[in-house]
Amino acid sequence: MxxxxxxxxxxxxxxxxxxxxxxxxxxxxxxxxxxxxxxxxxxxxxxxxxxxxxxxxxxxxxxxxxxxxxxxxxxxxxxxxxxxxxxxxxxxxxxxxxxxxxxxxxxxxxxxxxxxxxxxxxxxxxxxxxxxxxxxxxxxxxxxxxxxxxxxxxxxxxxxxxxxxxxxxxxxxxxxxxxxxxxxxxxxxxxxxxxxxxxxxxxxxxxxxxHDWQMKHIQTIYQNFLKDTTGGKVLLLDEKEIEQFLKPLQCFAELPIENGLHLSWSRQLFSDWLGELGLDQVYQQTYQLVFSELVSNMLKHAEKGTIQWGRNSAGEIVLIANDQGQGFVLEKLPQSIMVSGFSTKKSLGWGLPFILEHCRQLVIAKTESGTFIAIKLGCEQIEDMGQTI
Ligand SMILES: [Fe+2]
CATH class of the missing domain: 1.10.3210.10 (Hypothetical protein af1432)
Incomplete structure (x- = not known):
């Protein structure tokens, strides 16, 4: 045929x-x-x-x-x-x-x-x-x-x-x-x-x-890993989602952080601000350490950036770091979480386990200029005191 x-x-x-x-x-x-x-x-x-x-x-x-x-x-x-x-x-x-x-x-x-x-x-x-x-x-x-x-x-x-x-x-x-x-x-x-x-x-x-899709693929892998190891405390965002995240935030102070020069000054300002909230000393010290870890890490890996803080509508204290450089390496996040026996006195590294222990949520996004990191800290005492704020 x-x-x-x-x-x-x-x-x-x-x-x-x-x-x-x-x-x-x-x-x-x-x-x-x-x-x-x-x-x-x-x-x-x-x-x-x-x-x-x-x-x-x-x-x-x-x-x-x-x-x-x-x-x-x-x-x-x-x-x-x-x-x-x-x-x-x-x-x-x-x-x-x-x-x-x-x-x-x-x-x-x-x-x-x-x-x-x-x-x-x-x-x-x-x-x-x-x-x-x-x-x-x-x-x-x-x-x-x-x-x-x-x-x-x-x-x-x-x-x-x-x-x-x-x-x-x-x-x-x-x-x-x-x-x-x-x-x-x-x-x-x-x-x-x-x-x-x-x-x-x-x-x-x-x-x-x-290469967005490759980053997304990596994010999915890490997100699953982080969900298991941190109980969902870590959130990875796309650059586009940052704006959405920032919308409900209010009353933010914004400071430039450059070459370590302003570190002690910014620590003092943050500390004064915490004092004005009427927080217990223990909370104040813990949150200052979280702040120091964040800023120290930023300066270690990036020449400059900005740090912001304030409170959101849920009453949480929110710290935001925008570093211009490689302040945070996404691929190293799982290892950082696995580090045990971390001491904030001995190390000025990322200090992620310490921050995670004391935060409600850690939000991270990669941007064109560097890294965006937001830390939400609980503020039970303020909520309890109600009328004093
Ligand atoms: Fe077919």
Whole structure:
């Protein structure tokens, strides 16, 4: 059958012409699928473009880029064999309907294997729903056992699906889809492929925020770690969230801290302020030590910055350090917390365990100019005294 077909087309035609005719035939099937499923009309074309971008970003040879582009264009061709009522069902699919949908990579394989010309792109098509961790279909392949083209199509497919409008939901913003891809790297998707795609996306759409996603990924790991070790006392924020955090704060004093010159002066001012609140001596001393730890650390790693303090609407004392430099290294936070036997008299280091012991919450954000640190200190005594404030 295959030979006869090729012979008929091939009479008096070059191999390129044969391929052109076959391409036109398969594109017609892609078009037919698009006609039945209007929400995916542009989907195959988009996925093919994204797949080509990823393949280029991975520095694959141009022939391979071309093959992956074709495979991506035809990846959902098997949907031609899925009944209309299943393909266009707006509500959740039943188990038996899911089984029918999940047939489409294999149906595509059966359609295309009759064209010898496309045999090299078959694995990329039949495996495009496999997951990096082995939880995909139809074969349950794991990691690099999955065809590279299929791993690329999987990322391109997911991104376009998430960002496109459907009848039952609008498409999500690209940045949100990028976030989901970064979280699923190493689980659903090949991390190297996700990395290539996000690098391209950030170069193209988010040049100022490059590597944000890697920072977010690290933050998620640390956040989970910190939640366990500090009972959720440590909060890591994005730079954008700082403004939100600062909104409800009031009555802040702000002092420049430079080269250690103002340290004793700022300590004195803070101490006077605490005195005015009518705090017990024990509270005052503890909070002064927290203040010293914060400022000393800031000066140790950054040339200058500002320190602010005041109270929020919950009556808590809030200390804020904005250092201009590398006052705090996110990657070292877990180690700092693990330090035991810390003594504030012997060390002018970060003193994180000491601060954590005495604070209600520690808020940290990386900014373009340095680090933002806020410490919330409880003030039970003031709350108890009520009318004296
Ligand atoms: Fe698919």
């Amino acid at each position: 295959e030979v006869k077909f090729l012979t008929q087309i091939g009479t008096g035609s070059s191999a390129t012409q044969v391929r052109e005719v076959l391409l036109a035939a398969v594109k017609a099937i892609v078009q037919a699928v698009g006609e039945r499923d209007r929400y995916t009309r542009h989907h195959s074309q988009n996925v093919a473009e994204y797949a080509k971008i990823i393949a280029r970003e991975l520095d694959l040879p141009s022939e391979q880029v071309e093959s992956i582009y074709l495979a991506a264009l035809f990846h959902d061709i098997g949907k031609i064999g899925v009944p209309d009522q299943v393909l266009n069902k707006p509500s959740k699919l039943e188990e038996n309907e899911l089984l029918l949908i999940r047939e489409h990579p294999l149906i595509a394989g059966r359609i295309l294997e009759s064209f010898g010309e496309f045999r090299d792109i078959l694995p990329a098509i039949t495996q495009h729903h496999e997951h990096w961790d082995g939880s995909g279909y139809p074969f349950g392949l794991i990691g690099e056992a999955i065809d590279l083209g299929a791993r690329i199509i999987a990322v391109a497919d997911a991104f376009d699906a998430m960002t496109s409008d459907r009848i039952y939901r609008p498409g999500m913003p690209q940045a949100q889809a990028i976030d989901i891809l970064s979280k699923g790297a190493g689980q659903q998707w090949d991390p190297r492929v996700v990395n290539a795609f996000i690098n391209w996306w950030e170069k193209t759409y988010n040049p100022r925020g490059r």
